[in-house]
Amino acid sequence: MGFITDLINYLCRPAILFTLSCVAFYLGLFPYREKLAKKSSLYTILVSMAVFILISMLNPTFRDVVTKPDNVPIVLMLFLLTFFCWLPLNKAVKNDKLIEEGKDVENKQEAKELVFTWPDLIFSEFICAIVVWSVLLIWAITIRAPLEEPANPVETPNPSKAPWYFLGLQEMLVYYDPWLAGVVFPTLIIVGLIVLPYIDVNPKGNGYYCFKDRKFAITTYLFGFLILWVVLIVLGTFLRGPNWNFYGPYEVWDLHKLEVLRNVNLSEYIFRFGGLNGGKLPDFWLFRELVGIILVIGYMFAGPVILGKTVMKSFLEKMGKPRFYIMVVILLLMASLPIKMILRWTINLKYIVAIPEYFFNI
Amino acid sequence: MAKPTIFETIKESQAWKSIFRHGAPSANARNRVLVVLMNVFLHLHPIRMKKSGVRMSFTWCMGGITFFLFLVETITGVLLMFYYRPTAEYAYYDIIALREHVPIGIMREIHRWGAHSMVISVWLHMFRVFLTGSYKPPREFNWGIGVVLLVLTLLLSFTGYLLPWDQLAIWAITVGSNMARATPFAGNEGPGAALLNSLLGFEAINAGSDARFALLAGRLVGEATLLRFYVLHCIFIPLVASVLMAVHFWRVRKDGGISGPL
Numbered sequence: 001m002g003f004i005t006d007l008i009n010y011l012c013r014p015a016i017l018f019t020l021s022c023v024a025f026y027l028g029l030f031p032y033r034e035k036l037a038k039k040s041s042l043y044t045i046l047v048s049m050a051v052f053i054l055i056s057m058l059n060p061t062f063r064d065v066v067t068k069p070d071n072v073p074i075v076l077m078l079f080l081l082t083f084f085c086w087l088p089l090n091k092a093v094k095n096d097k098l099i100e101e102g103k104d105v106e107n108k109q110e111a112k113e114l115v116f117t118w119p120d121l122i123f124s125e126f127i128c129a130i131v132v133w134s135v136l137l138i139w140a141i142t143i144r145a146p147l148e149e150p151a152n153p154v155e156t157p158n159p160s161k162a163p164w165y166f167l168g169l170q171e172m173l174v175y176y177d178p179w180l181a182g183v184v185f186p187t188l189i190i191v192g193l194i195v196l197p198y199i200d201v202n203p204k205g206n207g208y209y210c211f212k213d214r215k216f217a218i219t220t221y222l223f224g225f226l227i228l229w230v231v232l233i234v235l236g237t238f239l240r241g242p243n244w245n246f247y248g249p250y251e252v253w254d255l256h257k258l259e260v261l262r263n264v265n266l267s268e269y270i271f272r273f274g275g276l277n278g279g280k281l282p283d284f285w286l287f288r289e290l291v292g293i294i295l296v297i298g299y300m301f302a303g304p305v306i307l308g309k310t311v312m313k314s315f316l317e318k319m320g321k322p323r324f325y326i327m328v329v330i331l332l333l334m335a336s337l338p339i340k341m342i343l344r345w346t347i348n349l350k351y352i353v354a355i356p357e358y359f360f361n362i
Numbered sequence: 363m364a365k366p367t368i369f370e371t372i373k374e375s376q377a378w379k380s381i382f383r384h385g386a387p388s389a390n391a392r393n394r395v396l397v398v399l400m401n402v403f404l405h406l407h408p409i410r411m412k413k414s415g416v417r418m419s420f421t422w423c424m425g426g427i428t429f430f431l432f433l434v435e436t437i438t439g440v441l442l443m444f445y446y447r448p449t450a451e452y453a454y455y456d457i458i459a460l461r462e463h464v465p466i467g468i469m470r471e472i473h474r475w476g477a478h479s480m481v482i483s484v485w486l487h488m489f490r491v492f493l494t495g496s497y498k499p500p501r502e503f504n505w506g507i508g509v510v511l512l513v514l515t516l517l518l519s520f521t522g523y524l525l526p527w528d529q530l531a532i533w534a535i536t537v538g539s540n541m542a543r544a545t546p547f548a549g550n551e552g553p554g555a556a557l558l559n560s561l562l563g564f565e566a567i568n569a570g571s572d573a574r575f576a577l578l579a580g581r582l583v584g585e586a587t588l589l590r591f592y593v594l595h596c597i598f599i600p601l602v603a604s605v606l607m608a609v610h611f612w613r614v615r616k617d618g619g620i621s622g623p624l
C-alpha cells in the first residue's frame with residue numbers, strides 16, 4: 001500500500017504529471033484515436049476515475065482536499081469533460097470514415113430537414129433545465145457553501161489560492177513573472193480566441209464533428225484547453241500546498257516542507273559557470289542579459305520567419321502573410337509555456353532575461 | 363351536449379384566451395407556430411429549425427444550460443440582495459444570517475454552486491462550438507461575442523467571490539488582483555512603469571495610482587473594494603452580459619441558426 005501511494009505521489013510531480021498528460025494526449029488523439037472512441041473506452045475511463053477517487057478517499061489528505069466545497073466542482077468538471085471529450089471523438093471518428101468513403105457526414109441529411117421548435121427543441125430544453133435544476137438543488141442541500149473566519153487583512157493563509165478557475169494562471173506563476181502569467185498571457189488567450197475565426201481559413205469541418213479535416217486546429221485547441229488549462233488547474237488545486245510547494249495527493253500538507261530552490265538565471269549560467277568576464281556578472285543589464293535578449297527576440301521575430309520557410313511553409317502559402325504571422329506569434333507564445341517548464345525541470349533555469357531593475361523578467 | 367370539463371371551461375374563459383391567443387400547440391401545425399411566435403420568451407427561438415440543430419448530441423444544450431444558469435443566478439442573486447449589505451461591518455454576518463435565520467437557507471448554496479456550474483458549462487459550450495467548427499463563416503462575429511461573454515462570466519464569478527467577506531474571499535481576491543500590480547506600464551511593479559514615470563517627469567504610476575489601485579479602490583482589499591465589487595457584481599457585469607446575450611442569441615438566428623454541414 002505504502003509503495004503504491006508513494007508511486008502515485010511521485011507520478012503526480014508537476015514535471016511527470018505534465019509529461020504523462022502530454023503522452024496520453026498524443027496517444028489518445030493519434031495512434032489510439034479509434035480505440036478511444038469506442039464506448040467501452042469511455043466506460044473504462046469513467047469507472048477507473050471513480051474507483052481511483054473512491055479508494056483514495058480512504059486517505060485523509062486526499063479526502064480533505066477533494067471534498068473542500070469549492071473543489072467539488074472541479075471533480076464534477078473532470079467527469080463531464082471526460083464524457084464531452086469522448087462524445088465528439090466518437091462522432092469525429094465516424095464522420096472521418098464517412099468522408100473517406102465519399103459519403104455524407106452523419107448529420108448532413110438532417111440538416112436539410114426542418115422541424116418545429118415546439119415541441120422538438122422546447123421539450124429538450126425543458127428537460128435539460130429540470131435536470132440541471134435538480135442537480136443544483138441536491139448539491140445545495142448536501143454541500144454547504146464554504147464560509148471561513150471573518151476577513152482578516154493581517155493574517156495571510158498559507159497557501160493563498162485564487163478561485164479555482166484561475167489556478168492554471170496561478171500555477172503559471174511558478175514559471176513566469178506576474179506581468180506575463182497574470183497580464184500578458186490572459187490577454188493573449190482572449191485576443192487569440194477572438195481572432196481565431198479570422199485566422200483559421202480552413203473551410204472544412206463547419207457544422208459537423210470531425211478530426212482529419214482540421215487536425216492542426218483541433219490538436220492545438222485541445223492542447224491549450226486540456227493540457228495548458230485544465231491540467232494546470234488540477235495541479236494548482238489538488239497538488240499545491242503551503243508556499244505553493246508540490247504535495248502528492250496522499251502527502252500531508254506539512255507547513256515546514258522545504259523545497260530547495262536552486263534556480264539559476266541564464267546570465268548566471270553564462271558568466272558564473274561559463275567563466276566569462278572572470279566569472280562575474282557585468283554591472284550593466286544590457287551586457288549581462290544580452291544573450292537572453294537575443295534569444296527571446298530571435299524566438300519571437302526570427303522564429304515565425306524560419307517556420308514560414310521550413311516546416312510551416314504550406315501554412316504560409318494557404319493563409320497568406322498577415323494571417324500566418326499572427327497565428328505563428330500566438331502559437332509561439334503558447335508554446336513558450338511548456339518550453340519554459342521543460343527548461344526549469346531540466347536545467348533549473350529561472351529567467352532567460354532577468355532585469356529586476358525594471359521588473360522585466362522573462 | 364356533454365357538460366364541459368373544468369379544463370375546457372378554463373380554456374374557454376376570457377382570461378385564458380387573453381393570455382394564449384392560440385389553441386393547444388399539440389393540436390396542429392399552425393398552433394405550434396403560434397405558440398413560439400406569440401410568446402416573448404419562446405420567440406427567442408425560430409419557429410422551425412434544422413433537425414440536426416435540435417439534436418442534443420450535437421449542441422449538448424450547453425449554451426441553453428449556460429443561459430438557464432444565468433437566470434438561476436439572477437433570481438437567487440436578487441433574493442440574496444434582500445439580506446446582504448456590502449459593508450465590512452455587516453457582510454460576513456449577513457452571510458451567516460442567510461444560512462441560520464433566513465427561511466429556505468440554501469439560497470447562497472444554489473447561487474454559489476450555480477456560479478461554478480456556469481463557469482464549467484460556458485467552457486463546455488465553447489468547446490463544442492469549437493469542435494463543430496461553428497465559429498467559421500458566417501459565425502465569426504458571434505464567436506467573438508461569445509469570448510466576451512466568457513470573460514464576463516469569469517469576472518462575475520470573481521467579483522462574487524469577495525462578497526462573503528471571509529478569509530477565503532479576501533485572500534483569493536488579493537492573490538488574483540496582485541497580478542494587476544505587474545501590468546506593463548500601468549502597474550507599479552510592471553515593466554515600463556519606471557520608464558513612463560521618468561519620461562513624464564513625475565511619479566504617475568505608483569501603488570496609489572496604478573491598475574491594481576483602480577481595481578481595488580485602495581492599496582489593499584478593503585471596504586472600498588467590497589463596495590466596488592458588489593456594484594460590479596450585482597449591476598454592471600450582469601447588465602452588460604444580458605445585453606451581449608441578447609446580441610448573441612439574435613446572431614445565432616441571423617447567422618443561419620445552429621450550424622450544420624453545408
Ligand code: HEM
Pocket residue numbers: 421423424425426427428429432484487488491494496497501504505506507508509511512515607610614619620621
Ligand atoms: C454566457 C455565456 C453564453 C451563453 C448564455 C450562450 C448561449 C448560446 C446559445 C443558447 C446558443 C444556441 C446553441 C447552443 O446551445 O449551443 C449559442 C450558440 C453559439 N455560441 Fe454561445 N453562449 C455563451 C457563450 C459563448 C462562448 C464563450 C462562445 C465562444 C467563444 C460562444 C459562441 C457561440 C457560437 C459561435 C454559437 C453558434 C453555434 C452554432 O451555430 O452551432 N458562446 N450560445
